[in-house]
Amino acid sequence: MAGELGGQGFHDALVILGAAGVVIPAFARIRISPVIGFILVGATIGPAGLGALAGDHPWLASITITDRERIEPFAEIGILMLLFGIGLELSFRRLWAMRGKVFGLGGLQMMVTGFLLGLGLLFGLGLSAPAAAILGLALAMSSTALVMPLAGTASTTGQIALAILLLQDLSLVPLLLVLDAKSSPDALLQVLLGGILVIGALLLIGRFLLWRLFAQAARTKSPELFLAISLLVVMLASLATGSVGLGAVLGALIAGLLIAETDYHAEVEVITAPLRGLALGIFLITVGMRLDLAEVLAVWPQLIVATALVLIVKALVIFSLLRWRKNRRGTAVETGLLMASPSELTLIVLASALAAGVVSASTAAFWTLVTAFGLTLTPLLAAAGRRMARRVDPQALASGVSDTSGVTLIFGFGRVGRIVADMMAEHGRPYFAVDGDIDCVASAREQGYKVIFGDVARGDAVERFGLCDSAALVLTMDDPVLTVRLSREVRAACPDLTVVARARDGQHAAQLYKAGATDAVPETMEGSLQISEAVLVDIGVAMGPVIASIHEKRSQLRAQIREAGQLAEEPALGRRR
Incomplete structure (x- = not known):
């Protein structure tokens, strides 16, 4: 079959x-x-x-893969989809605002880390100067495929990591050109000119044609068409940049940036999320296939020493640069450990260096093993970084959010979130709001609201925002699936936290109660009650009895919704009354 x-x-x-x-x-x-x-x-x-x-x-x-080479192309697609997802979360405005970090901090990190590692390889292992330089720069890179899903782009750590990673991704192009035996100054100039033309053409197409394609897809209300157009844009952009030597990953990033400038970026992000997750999983499986247990056992002392030295040098360099640039100690610690391991790009550079005769086969094999082992440690390093950041800098979370102990957190700062914030301020209760719309955040901050930019759908919101220490969590986002997911995650991690969620209707409210929300407020129910109150008062019924009956009706409806969610008697909700 x-x-x-x-x-x-x-x-x-x-x-x-x-x-x-x-x-x-x-x-x-x-x-x-x-x-x-x-x-x-x-x-x-x-x-x-x-x-x-x-x-x-x-x-x-029937349950194994005997040839890793067969699934390598799928792993490359995984990296492309990852860069595409990063582009979706950015915009040209945000990218331009990050230019100082990208070329300043990112450039310093590559040069200093590459220089130190290169010196160690030159004098410690006796490699030739070209081999030590290339290998040092390759090991200075960190894994975009692993770091960004772990850090996200909303936290301070994630934004710093993204800036450094963007520079590293861009530096892959000149590194590969240097390793190409046929490369020359003329070849480099040709790549630069071709890149300018291709990127300019992509920007023009995105500006004038892309929104028309998605507008047609929106009219059809077909998720499949959205997905097809998104994949088409990614592949065409990747092929275009790859054809002129800039690398396919740059094209995927540009495709995400172009779609991020349209009104349809949120829909595209949701529709492509499962595919991006699966593609990343395939890439990680190929990384695991590089770990040969027999080889690891044969060289395990050297492997551990080499991996430890790379991790220590990279972590210390990034920590020192961030402290030099006045970043908080906790942010510097978390970012340094998060980005200490090598990159999937290291494997690409090693393969090119071996093909060009710059490094020997045994050297390439050993450092490929080090890279794969280091990639395996990345999630552990990220978790250790978060814990250490809280210890060395307990006054601030690594995400850039101040201490949230006793503060009511509001996720989503549209019309509902603003009203909640106004009422909290009216009664002298501290609050802090988070929203994923940078324009909404900028406008609200200008008006004096305590709100920051952040995507609560990514990463571990419980740890990033210190939810278990806060007074309450209010979910006002107009995303029913995300609201239910957050209610479930927060309740599992913080059983005693008060969680009040906005619901679309009674059925959604029942789902929220089942997920662990303390209270779920359906918009349809509240609107109906307010209309009833206004009508009764306007036709002459006394205000006191009207308000009492409205409260009674609200309690009755909430009891029915809780019963529908089968949560009326469950003590595990940890609800506080």
């Missing part, structure tokens, strides 16, 4: 999808990053794991 439907490629796709179906829910249940799960699965089912036994045990062939 597999042969009829595409042979080994179809088989590999089934294995990967099956692995994703097991890893994501299993590791989510035990509250461990699925990143580690994907890497471990890759090491287990890959050609260096159970795949090596498939010849002697044919039944293993």
Whole structure:
């Protein structure tokens, strides 16, 4: 059957999808990053794991992958989709505002880290000067594919990491050009000129044609058409930049930036999210396949020492640069540990250096192993960084949010969020608001509201905003799925926290109660009650009895909704009255 439907490629796709179906829910249940799960699965089912036994045990062939090269193209698509997702969360305005960090902080990090690592390789291992320089710069890179999903782009740490990673991604182009035996100043000039023309053409197309395509898709109300157009834009932009030597990843980033400037970026982000997550999982599985247990055991002392030295040098350099630039100690610690491991781009540079004869096969194999091992440690380093940041800088969260102990947090700052903030201020209660619309945040801050920019849908909101220490959480976003998910996550982590959520209707309110919300307020119900109150007063009924009856009716309706959500008697909600 597999042969009829595409042979080994179809088989590999089934294995990967099956692995994703097991890893994501299993590791989510035990509250461990699925990143580690994907890497471990890759090491287990890959050609260096159970795949090596498939010849002697044919039944293993159905659940293993025996040739890593076959799924490498899918891993590259995963990286493209990741850069596309980053572009969706940015905009040209935000990117322009980050130019100082990208070329200043990012450039310093690459030069200082590459220089120090290169010196160690030159004098410590006796590599040639060209090999030490190239390998030092390659190891100075950090993993965009792992760091950004862990950090997001809303926190201070995530914004700093993004600036450094953008410079590293851009630096891949000149590095590969240097390694190309045929490269020359003329070739570099040709790439630059071609890049300017291609990027200019993409910007013009995005400015005048892209919104028309998505407008037509919106009229059809077809999610499939949205997805198809999004993938088409990513692939065409990646092919265009790749054809002139700039690299396909830059094209994917530009595609995301172009769509981010349209009114349809939120819809595209939601529709493409599952595909981006799956593509990233495939990439992580290929990283795991590079971990050959036999090779690791043969060189484990050298592997541990080399990995530790790379991690220490990178973490100290990033920490020092951030402190020099007056960043908080906690932010510097978290960012340094988060970005200490090598990158998937390191593997690309190593392969090119081996092909160009700059490094030997044994050197390339060893540092490939170091890179894969370091990538496996990234989620652990990120978690350690968050914990250490809170210890060394307890007065501020690494996300840039001040201490939220005793403060009411408001997620979403549209019309509903503003009214809640006004009422909190009226009664002298401290609050802090978070919203993902930068224009809304800027406008609100100008008017004196305490609000910051942040995407609560990404990362661990409980840790980023210190929810368990806050007085209450108010969810006012007009996103029913996200509101239910946050209610469930917050209740699991903070059983005693008061969570009040905005609901679209009674059915949505019942879902929120089931997810753990203390109170869910349906807009339709409140609107009906206010209309009833206004009508009764206007036709001459006394205000006192009207208000009493409205309160009684509200309590009755909430009781019915709780019963529908089957939560009336569940003590695990931890509701505070």
